[in-house]
Amino acid sequence: xxxxxxIRLSEFAVEALVRVAGFSTIGFVLxxxxxxxxxxxxxxxxxxxxxxxxxxxxxxxxxxxTLPLILGSLLITxxxxxxxxxxxxxAAVFVREVAxxxxxxILKPMxxxxxxxxxxxxxxxxxxxxxxxxxxxxxxxxxxxxxTGALILAYMxxxxxxxxxxxxxxxxxxxxxxxxxxxxxxQWQTIWRVVVPAARSGILTAVMLGMGxxxxxxxxxxxxxxxxxxxxxxxxxxxxxVRTMTATVAAEMGEVAQGSTHYHALFGIGIILFLxxxxxxxxxxxxxxxxxxxxxxx
Amino acid sequence: MSTMLKFQVDHLSFxxxxxxxxxxxxxxxxxxxxxxxxGPSGCGKSTFLRCLNRMNDTIHGTRAEGRVLLDDQDIYAPxxxxxxxxxxxxxxxxxxxxxxxxxxxxxxxxxxxxxxxxRSELEGIVEASLRGADLWDExxxxxxxxxxxxxxxxxxxxCIARVIAVKPEVILMDEPCSALDPISTLRVEDLMxxxxxxxxxxxxxxxxxxxxxxxxxxxxxxxxxxxxxxxVIEVGETKQVFTKPQDKRTEGYVTGRYG
Ligand SMILES: Nc1ncnc2c1ncn2[C@@H]1O[C@H](COP(=O)(O)OP(=O)(O)O)[C@@H](O)[C@H]1O
Ligand SMILES: [Mg+2]
Numbered sequence: 050x051x052x053x054x055x056i057r058l059s060e061f062a063v064e065a066l067v068r069v070a071g072f073s074t075i076g077f078v079l080x081x082x083x084x085x086x087x088x089x090x091x092x093x094x095x096x097x098x099x100x101x102x103x104x105x106x107x108x109x110x111x112x113x114x115t116l117p118l119i120l121g122s123l124l125i126t127x128x129x130x131x132x133x134x135x136x137x138x139x140a141a142v143f144v145r146e147v148a149x150x151x152x153x154x155i156l157k158p159m160x161x162x163x164x165x166x167x168x169x170x171x172x173x174x175x176x177x178x179x180x181x182x183x184x185x186x187x188x189x190x191x192x193x194x195x196x197t198g199a200l201i202l203a204y205m206x207x208x209x210x211x212x213x214x215x216x217x218x219x220x221x222x223x224x225x226x227x228x229x230x231x232x233x234x235x236q237w238q239t240i241w242r243v244v245v246p247a248a249r250s251g252i253l254t255a256v257m258l259g260m261g262x263x264x265x266x267x268x269x270x271x272x273x274x275x276x277x278x279x280x281x282x283x284x285x286x287x288x289x290x291v292r293t294m295t296a297t298v299a300a301e302m303g304e305v306a307q308g309s310t311h312y313h314a315l316f317g318i319g320i321i322l323f324l325x326x327x328x329x330x331x332x333x334x335x336x337x338x339x340x341x342x343x344x345x346x347x
Numbered sequence: 348m349s350t351m352l353k354f355q356v357d358h359l360s361f362x363x364x365x366x367x368x369x370x371x372x373x374x375x376x377x378x379x380x381x382x383x384x385x386g387p388s389g390c391g392k393s394t395f396l397r398c399l400n401r402m403n404d405t406i407h408g409t410r411a412e413g414r415v416l417l418d419d420q421d422i423y424a425p426x427x428x429x430x431x432x433x434x435x436x437x438x439x440x441x442x443x444x445x446x447x448x449x450x451x452x453x454x455x456x457x458x459x460x461x462x463x464x465x466r467s468e469l470e471g472i473v474e475a476s477l478r479g480a481d482l483w484d485e486x487x488x489x490x491x492x493x494x495x496x497x498x499x500x501x502x503x504x505x506c507i508a509r510v511i512a513v514k515p516e517v518i519l520m521d522e523p524c525s526a527l528d529p530i531s532t533l534r535v536e537d538l539m540x541x542x543x544x545x546x547x548x549x550x551x552x553x554x555x556x557x558x559x560x561x562x563x564x565x566x567x568x569x570x571x572x573x574x575x576x577x578x579v580i581e582v583g584e585t586k587q588v589f590t591k592p593q594d595k596r597t598e599g600y601v602t603g604r605y606g
């Protein structure tokens with residue numbers, strides 16, 4: 050065999066390998082999705098919709114109301130973002146615009162390390178430190194509340210939020226800063242009135258990514274939110290226990306009889322969660338698309 | 348000469364870190380006139396211009412020596428309020444750089460930063476500034492439109508409107524027409540003549556016709572003999588610099604033999 054045909058053969062082998070790997074990855078994702086549908090769809094047929102989207106989740110008594118779980122997830126996700134957004138943007142502004150070089154060199158890897166803390170560790174930290182603190186300072190019956198979950202989730206969303214927001218700030222052209230400074234704006238005015246607004250679609254993307262991560266988070270949330278499936282519709286709900294979709298699936302999947310309505314209901318929750326995450330990602334993608342089309346960031 | 352001097356630059360040298368970019372620049376800039384800076388690329392015209400409003404301060408590790416007097420005050424003296432200096436000495440850049448916001452927001456930016464909050468007051472300033480920049484008729488029905496949706500020539504006049512909205516005393520322009528087509532260029536030149544009645548204008552240009560048409564005073568910059576940094580080699584009334592240059596190098600440059 051001469052060299053050129055050997056090269057051609059190895060070329061072919063590599064290409065085939067990459068192709069198989071690529072297609073099988075997509076194939077597995079599809080299979081998981083089909084499995085989710087196959088196991089979840091029955092619940093939408095077996096249980097009337099007013100029960101399925103009712104306010105009570107007592108599977109042992111055939112109440113499959115997912116509303117408290119959906120609202121529980123949304124409540125802690127949105128609260129987490131409300132907490133994380135100002136902190137994240139402020140941190141990104143500090144790292145990118147204000148910090149001296151040496152501080153930036155230290156902070157950036159530290160933020161990346163934060164992203165790597167396992168969620169069970171954060172859950173443990175939340176249970177043993179944050180929850181008692183909340184119970185004593187706020188005087189509520191238990192420290193395992195939606196707010197505790199939101200705090201932990203905010204903390205988990207922060208590293209991504211900071212680094213994506215930082216990239217967005219970094220991509221704001223120098224010419225905008227120059228124009229602002231040359232008009233007699235101070236450094237702060239330039240940051241808040243020019244740089245951050247010009248980076249807003251990138252910051253929005255950061256928020257969406259953070260939300261996507263937060264809403265799917267399970268372990269830490271299960272450990273600190275108390276897991277009571279009550280409707281979070283009263284004013285004090287933020288400081289009461291709450292149960293999320295993820296925690297429900299994780300807690301109940303182990304003891305459920307395969308093929309039962311309850312089993313299918315848990316997969317149904319999976320479908321709902323998937324849809325919500327999908328919508329969030331879609332919103333993030335369209336924000337990015339809009340930014341490109343407008344040419345807002347050049 | 349009976350004209351007042353706005354800037355008096357006295358033995359100014361400038362360094363980017365260890366690299367010397369300007370040596371011993373001495374130059375007087377008359378008030379309410381147009382002063383053109385000409386010279387080959389890389390001789391420090393932009394650097395010099397950015398010394399006049401201390402925009403070079405935004406580049407890390409830069410340093411100036413010598414004095415730059417603005418109305419007899421040294422702007423490099425310790426304790427100078429740089430923010431206030433830049434309000435008095437505005438700048439128009441080589442590439443139009445409006446903010447990615449509406450026309451109105453762009454022009455209202457400066458007054459807002461300076462503390463104007465009343466909507467009607469802002470509207471007045473925006474209209475006056477856009478009229479002053481000869482842009483009002485073209486944008487008055489689209490004040491809410493994205494500034495980036497206008498032509499480059501219009502964007503550059505918008506940048507001029509944005510600068511005059513803060514009522515500066517001096518406007519620095521660094522090759523403001525280099526990205527524009529010939530017709531937009533002529534409009535900006537007309538505008539400069541108009542503005543020179545109220546403002547002191549310093550313009551860097553590569554365009555000899557532009558310098559000779561539009562300016563009152565011309566300063567010729569050149570690399571020093573060791574070719575390491577730039578300096579002013581000749582200053583004078585524009586007509587004289589173009590018709591009877593004193594320096595051989597100026598003559599060569601303005602007649603297009605090099606640069
Ligand atoms: N930010 C900078 N850092 C280091 N050197 C610079 C910087 N800007 C300009 N220079 C150098 O200073 C000299 C003068 O540049 P510049 O003022 O831009 O010239 P001109 O505008 O006449 O073309 C050049 O040698 C250039 O390389
Ligand atoms: Mg230049």
